Amino acid sequence: MDSYPQSPLTTSMRSPEKLTYDHATVHAILDEGYICHVAYVADGLPRVLPTAYGRIGHTIYIHGSTGSRAFLTGRDEGLDISLSVTLHDGVILSTSWFHHSANYRCVIAHGRARTVTEPDEKWAGLAAIVDALAPERSLQSREPTTKELAQTAVLALDLESVSVRSRSGGPNDDPDDIGSPYWAGEIPLRLVPGAPRPAPHAHGTPPTL
């Protein structure tokens, strides 16, 4: 099973058993999620923002307005980022406050994101971001104009320093608490699509997410 390399940034002394690195697990989480949180540093202070993303192979693409602070900062020499995609699978209600928790699958990737300047890669990165919303959506919508392309900056983060942290299963209660009078267990959570709401100008049938 092919895996990403472990590094000081992607390992944990406290709970190494929660961490995995194999390509398939990383990619499956990235492909299931819709929104990532990107952290970067501006004026020495941390910033975080949610944004859409797409994946091609071992690269994550994000985009933004060419006028935005994050993308202006990163224009030339790239932008150091930390990126997380978190799927929240359940609430863990334990017998003790201490063991309350969450079931989740989370990818965290670090690195210097590069501004994509090569036209073919920029095009492919934007298509990947659109296709992450619904399968082959880039074929079912109008491609960007030259003007739209110029307004859009694309950043690429190559997956090198990346790990998956996850938790599943029920509460890890202390043996001493087993006789306690409380309910304990997991309440699973799932992000569920509702009925599509067509725009007045919609043609054809909605895609399945």
Next chain:
Amino acid sequence: MDSYPQSPLTTSMRSPEKLTYDHATVHAILDEGYICHVAYVADGLPRVLPTAYGRIGHTIYIHGSTGSRAFLTGRDEGLDISLSVTLHDGVILSTSWFHHSANYRCVIAHGRARTVTEPDEKWAGLAAIVDALAPERSLQSREPTTKELAQTAVLALDLESVSVRSRSGGPNDDPDDIGSPYWAGEIPLRLVPGAPRPAPHAHGTPPTL
């Protein structure tokens, strides 16, 4: 309507109409969410991690192991963080690649988080984190022991530099694209609890989230 003050960190030149600051909207999003993403700076580089949180009034509480890097860093003089709670309400499929988007409600707060040392506030902060999972859950589970408290660090972020960014409604397609042959609209998303899975030692009935 009481609002948080606007500052350079919480305003946007590009899309000010997406931003709001009123207490009620900020608190409602924080109270609906389960997981926040916290960004901080370590060795000059950005880090992001998902974690549980709770709110009391104008303060967000997060917790972690006293051995974790983020909390060790912040022990004395506090830790500069940027914190986001994002509720993903829908996928926006537009006629053009360019106008694909998401419906969402997102709180972003910045500031120097302080390590909570006062015992009553630490207790209340931990109770808020537990109660954020299910109503009054802190009354329906065992309180922490002295040892558990010593293993747990609590950080508090007072809400001062905070804003809500949100989008709702259908696609903002260009008038020129209205006749295009594509489906366009919103596919709503909702985080839905499934059937509770009791632990073998559970007593009583599960709470409703």
